[in-house]
Amino acid sequence: MHGVFASWRAALLYLLAWLMLGLLLAAMLAVSGAGWGASLLFAVPLALVYANATGFSAYYVCRAYPLDRRRPLAVAAGIGMPAACVAALWCALGAAWNSLLAALAPDAYVPVASNPVLASMFGLGVILYGLAAAVNYLSIESERVRQLETQRLQMKLMAQDAELRMLRAQVDPHFLFNSLNSISALTSLDPAGARDMTVQLAEFFRHTLGLRAGHMVTLARELQLVRHFVAIEQVRFGARLRFEAAIDPAAAACLLPPMLLQPLVENAIKHGIGQMVEPGLVRVEAVRAGSILRIRVENDVDPDGAGGVAGNARGTGLGLVNVRQRLATAHGHEASAHWARRDGRFVVELALPARAADEAHPATEGA
C-alpha cells in the first residue's frame, strides 16, 4: 500500500481524522436545524467513504504530478480537476444516500441534504481533496529524504571499504614475490628461518585483512603491523636495513586511520634503503604534545642521489599524497603531512589530533 495507507498506524490516524471531520460536518448540520441523529447518520458514513476515495486517488495523482518536475500551474490543474470530479461524485453520493435513508426509514429520518448543503459539501470536498494531496506530497517528500539519507550512508560505507581494499592491494606485489623468493632460499639454507618468515608473512597479511573500514586503530597496533613488515624486509635486506622505533607511551595509545604508517615505512625501505649500497636506518618516532600527535618517519638516502630527490619525487610522491588525503578525510585541516629531504635523510612528518582509545570511543579500537 502507498501513501497514508503505507502502515496500519498511519491509516488509522488518517481515518480517525476523517471521523472527526464527519462529526464536525454532522455538528454543523445539526446546528443549522437538522436533528442530531439524522445529521450523524448522514455525515459520518459519507466522510469515511470520502476518506478512502481521496486517500487512494490523491496518492497516485501526486505521483503523477511531482512538485519538483512539473510547473506549478500544471500541478494545480492536475490536482484541481480530479478534486472537482471526486467532490462532485461525493455530492451525488450524498444526495443518493439522503434519498436512500429517507426511503428506508421515512419515520426516523428527516432529510438533511438540501441544495445549499450539497453545494457547501462540494466546496468542502474540493478543499479536503487538496488537503489530502498536500499530506501525500509531504509523505512522498519525507520518504525521498529518508531514501537519500540511507543511500548516502551506504555510499559512504562503500567508499570506506573500497579505500581500505585499495590500500591492502597497494602493498607492493614486489614485496610478496621477493618474500617468497627469500623463503625459497631459506628452505635449504635455514629451514627454521624459512618457517619464521612464513609466520611473519601470515601475521602481516592476517593483520591487514582484519582491518575494517572507518575503524581507527591505536598507534601501538599500527606499529605492530610495521614491525611484521620490517622483520620480513630485514630477511631480504640483511644488515643493510636497520630499524628503530621511539614511541612515547602516551602517543602509542592514540588512534589513527589504519594503514597510515605502513605505506610510509614501505616507501622508506623501497626508495631509501633499497637504493643504497651502504646500510641505512629507518626510524619511526611519535610523541604526544598535548592535543597533537606528532609522527615522524625518516630514512637514510643514497648520497649520490640515485634514489634521491628525483627518485623520491616520482616513486614516493603517490604514496605520500595518498597519506595526506587520508589524513585530510579523517581529520580535515586539523591534520597535516609534510616531507622533505634534509641532511642526507628523507623525513616525513605527520601531525594529527591526539585522541586516545579510552578517551572518546573505547569501542573503536578495531581488531
Next chain:
Amino acid sequence: MRVIIVDDEPLARAVLREHLGAHADVDIVGECANGFEAVKAIAELAPDLAFLDIQMPRLDGFEVVELAGAKTHYVFVTAYDQFALRAFDVHALDYLLKPFSRERLAQALAHARARLAAPAPGPGAEAMLALVSEAQARHQPLERVLIRDGARVHVIPVDRIDYIEAQDDYVAFHADGRTWLKNQRMAELESQLDPQAFLRVHRSYIVNLGAIARIEPTGKDGHCALLKSGARVPISRSGYQKVRDLLR
C-alpha cells in the same frame, strides 16, 4: 660456461648459487651486490652469461646492460615488473620470475648453451639493445647520464650538465668543468632530455637553459650563449628563434 650473479639480496644470490651448483658445466666466476660492481665485473671477467636482477641500488639491470654491452648474454631475474615483462615478451629474451623452479632455471641455461654454441641466431644483441632502450623510455626525461670508462662508471646528474657537444660518433658532456665522451647519437639524446631544461641551439650543441648567463651577438647576424662557467656555445639562426620563444 662462465657465469656471474648480480642481485642486491644475499638470499636471492644464494638461491641461484644453489640451483646452478647442480649444473656441472656452470662455473660461477663472480657475484655482485650492485650495478656498479656488475659493470666492473662484466668488463673485467667477460662472463658468458649474467643473471641480472632488475631493481638494484644506483644502477638497475637495464642500465647495467646498457653500460656493459651485449657481448655477454643476460638472463633477467625479477620479482614482478609489468613493464619489463611486456618488454621481455616483445623481444623474446629469457627471464626468470622470482621465485623460480629448478626446471625453469635449467631451461634458461639450455637456452644460453644453445645461443653460445651457435652465435647470434635469431634475436641477439639487437633485441637486447631494443629491450634496453624500451626500458629507458620509462625513465624519461633523463635524470642522469651514465658513462663507462673502462671498468668505472660515471654518473652525471643532468642538472649538472652545462652543455653537450656532438663530436663525430660521440657526444661530449661538459659538466663541473670536466668533459666526458659517450658513444651516442645527438638526436636520440635530445629526445631523452627534458625539453623544458635542455635546448638544441645548434646542429652540434644542446645547452642547459639553467646554465646560460646571457645571450650575446657575434659577427653580423649570429649569436652565442655565454654560460655561467664562462664557456661559449654557438647558436644557430633557428636555435636563436627557439631560445627567444622559450625565454619569452
